[in-house]
Amino acid sequence: MSKPFKRYLVTSALPYANGPVHIGHLAGVYIPSDIYTRYLRLKGYDVISVCGSDEHGVPITIKARKEGVTPQQIVDRYHQLIKSSFEGLGMSFDIYSRTSSKTHAATASEFFRKLYDEGKFIERTSEQYYDEETQTFLADRYIVGTCPRCGNDRAYGDQCEKCGSTLSPDELINPHSAVSGSVPVKRATKHWYLPLDQYEGFLREWILEGHKEWKTNVYGQCKSWLDGGLQPRAVSRDLDWGIPVPVEGAEGKVLYVWFDAPIGYISATKDLTPDWEKYWKDEETKMVHFIGKDNIVFHCIVFPAMLKAHGGYILPENVPANEFLNLEGEKISTSRNWAVWLHEYLADFPGKEDVLRYVLCANAPETKDNDFTWKDFQARNNNELVAVLGNFVNRALVLTHKYFDGAVPACGALTDYDRETLRELSGAKEALENNIENYRFREALKEAMNIARLGNKYLADTEPWKLIKTDPERVKTILNIALQITANLSIAIEPFMPFSAKKIVGMLQAGPFGWEKLGSTDLLAAGHRIGEAVLLFEKIEDDVIQRQLDKLAATKAANASAEAAQHVEDQKETTTFDDFQKMDIRVSTILAAEKVAKTKKLLKLTVDTGIDKREIVSGIAEYYTPEELVGKQVLVLVNLEPRELKGILSRGMILMAQDASGKLRLLQPDDQTNPGATVG
Numbered sequence: 077m078s079k080p081f082k083r084y085l086v087t088s089a090l091p092y093a094n095g096p097v098h099i100g101h102l103a104g105v106y107i108p109s110d111i112y113t114r115y116l117r118l119k120g121y122d123v124i125s126v127c128g129s130d131e132h133g134v135p136i137t138i139k140a141r142k143e144g145v146t147p148q149q150i151v152d153r154y155h156q157l158i159k160s161s162f163e164g165l166g167m168s169f170d171i172y173s174r175t176s177s178k179t180h181a182a183t184a185s186e187f188f189r190k191l192y193d194e195g196k197f198i199e200r201t202s203e204q205y206y207d208e209e210t211q212t213f214l215a216d217r218y219i220v221g222t223c224p225r226c227g228n229d230r231a232y233g234d235q236c237e238k239c240g241s242t243l244s245p246d247e248l249i250n251p252h253s254a255v256s257g258s259v260p261v262k263r264a265t266k267h268w269y270l271p272l273d274q275y276e277g278f279l280r281e282w283i284l285e286g287h288k289e290w291k292t293n294v295y296g297q298c299k300s301w302l303d304g305g306l307q308p309r310a311v312s313r314d315l316d317w318g319i320p321v322p323v324e325g326a327e328g329k330v331l332y333v334w335f336d337a338p339i340g341y342i343s344a345t346k347d348l349t350p351d352w353e354k355y356w357k358d359e360e361t362k363m364v365h366f367i368g369k370d371n372i373v374f375h376c377i378v379f380p381a382m383l384k385a386h387g388g389y390i391l392p393e394n395v396p397a398n399e400f401l402n403l404e405g406e407k408i409s410t411s412r413n414w415a416v417w418l419h420e421y422l423a424d425f426p427g428k429e430d431v432l433r434y435v436l437c438a439n440a441p442e443t444k445d446n447d448f449t450w451k452d453f454q455a456r457n458n459n460e461l462v463a464v465l466g467n468f469v470n471r472a473l474v475l476t477h478k479y480f481d482g483a484v485p486a487c488g489a490l491t492d493y494d495r496e497t498l499r500e501l502s503g504a505k506e507a508l509e510n511n512i513e514n515y516r517f518r519e520a521l522k523e524a525m526n527i528a529r530l531g532n533k534y535l536a537d538t539e540p541w542k543l544i545k546t547d548p549e550r551v552k553t554i555l556n557i558a559l560q561i562t563a564n565l566s567i568a569i570e571p572f573m574p575f576s577a578k579k580i581v582g583m584l585q586a587g588p589f590g591w592e593k594l595g596s597t598d599l600l601a602a603g604h605r606i607g608e609a610v611l612l613f614e615k616i617e618d619d620v621i622q623r624q625l626d627k628l629a630a631t632k633a634a635n636a637s638a639e640a641a642q643h644v645e646d647q648k649e650t651t652t653f654d655d656f657q658k659m660d661i662r663v664s665t666i667l668a669a670e671k672v673a674k675t676k677k678l679l680k681l682t683v684d685t686g687i688d689k690r691e692i693v694s695g696i697a698e699y700y701t702p703e704e705l706v707g708k709q710v711l712v713l714v715n716l717e718p719r720e721l722k723g724i725l726s727r728g729m730i731l732m733a734q735d736a737s738g739k740l741r742l743l744q745p746d747d748q749t750n751p752g753a754t755v756g
Contacts, residue, residue, distance in 0.1 A: 275381040584600065
């Protein structure tokens with residue numbers, strides 16, 4: 077590493093305990109964090125990895141209100157689900173804590189109180205939204221209205237989930253309370269603010285001058301915030317769920333979750349070890365925050381400003397944030413259930429934990445948003461894990477049992493090709509280290525898999541199964557080298573696929589080997605007996621993938637149905653039966669159809685109404701081609717006043733329905749009906 081450190085503190089963004097963890101969280105934060113931590117441990121460094129549930133904030137209270145339970149019941153349920161899911165996937169946190177713990181409450185309160193006593197906060201009274209029906213101030217998430225940017229009528233006061241825009245409640249069109257549905261009013265309320273503007277000079281020098289090595293997306297977002305000028309940010313909120321503000325006159329107010337949550341890293345370390353201060357206050361400790369891109373401002377600007385204001389704490393050396401992972405071409409959405417949930421994956425794919433870890437790392441959104449598809453998941457398992465990694469390990473062990481009764485054969489004289497192969501093996505360590513230490517985990521995984529590719533090529537080129545009858549001594553050397561490559565593989569893949577690494581070590585009945593042994597050609601001594609070969613990976617069949625695709629299709633259909641129900645137009649003014657009777661609607665058959673010149677939407681239709689044959693101009697060219705309309709039976713309002721459109725006299729109107737997506741659809745009789753049949 078560029079600078080020597082005595083120890084390492086790795087933190088992973090605290091997941092909200094209002095729902096399960098999905099693959100977007102894993103690809104963005106937790107898989108990279110675990111790879112880095114396992115690598116440091118393999119190198120023998122003093123490292124701790126801390127994480128925990130973020131159990132305060134408005135999303136928790138919204139979930140509790142919807143389910144008619146207490147916030148504590150919500151966080152208890154999801155904390156346990158998230159914790160067990162992480163364990164199932166092999167996340168190697170030294171502690172998975174929670175912000176509802178007594179240690180955290182005391183730590184966060186003490187942190188606030190120190191800044192308060194030293195005059196580091198600004199006290200302000202401002203106008204905020206208030207729900208008169210429930211007699212509560214409304215947090216941004218409790219205010220719903222129309223997004224001024226995309227027109228989504230279910231945008232929140234802090235964000236529109238449809239277009240991704242960051243909002244403030246004052247920007248919403250027709251805001252209303254998500255609690256009672258009433259229109260909120262503005263009322264004065266007092267809060268404490270951290271004056272981020274006072275730390276702008278420090279942050280500019282520390283980040284823009286001192287950390288140019290940070291990932292482009294992180295550095296660029298920080299620069300954008302700093303160039304735009306920082307503003308004081310409230311550290312308290314009018315809520316009844318959270319850590320009470322520990323000063324007089326603050327009844328009914330709690331610490332704002334963005335102030336409360338990052339202190340959770342400190343309280344988790346306190347719960348882990350009485351020596352917590354050496355990880356947080358010793359300059360010889362390297363702290364690395366693993367986060368998603370939506371948390372960059374909090375971990376690179378807000379939390380460092382808090383630590384600077386407090387004094388005595390180290391600052392992060394790096395904050396490697398990934399971009400977002402989409403699912404089957406669409407943005408992952410927890411509210412729409414458009415996600416692959418970790419706990420469901422573990423139930424559906426028992427024993428395939430490393431497959432998910434591999435795919436999410438190989439397809440990690442390190443520099444841009446990426447897409448997870450179930451077909452790619454299947455292809456990577458079958459074509460890479462089974463056909464490359466699993467195939468090589470299996471062949472090396474099976475051939476050793478077949479030809480030498482499971483004993484590692486002695487290595488004899490080396491050919492030039494043997495030496496070339498071993499040189500490539502020895503070079504893998506440096507490439508892996510360079511990529512991992514620069515947070516390029518996707519490239520690092522490729523380097524680890526290249527060892528398996530090297531092994532496969534070596535066996536394919538040397539063909540020991542052909543030489544065994546004519547030159548058994550040469551075969552001994554070939555299989556010795558193949559087994560040394562296998563042992564090296566167990567080291568190289570451990571940060572990425574720990575379950576598979578453990579299986580290889582078990583089959584070899586040796587190790588585990590430390591990182592310093594990577595590249596060595598004497599990991600297995602001649603005469604050492606290996607265990608029986610077992611399959612590392614199994615092929616995933618089409619029907620297994622189809623079940624996952626069907627699940628997503630059902631989710632999409634349910635979402636479409638729910639959205640359609642929410643977008644149904646209100647009933648129009650009451651009309652009389654006599655007025656309805658004036659409309660002459662007839663079943664008609666489309667005889668011909670063609671596009672109207674110099675238009676994108678209009679079609680000229682020739683229809684048989686049963687009364688006559690006439691022309692109708694209809695704006696449906698975006699939804700139907702002329703060819704697919706000919707012969708269809710439709711409903712036509714035949715006594716509509718004629719109107720000239722683009723030089724064509726249109727005599728009637730085709731009746732259509734508009735679905736939730738805005739698409740127009742023909743209204744048609746169930747069965748073939750004679751043209752001219754009336755509707756009424």
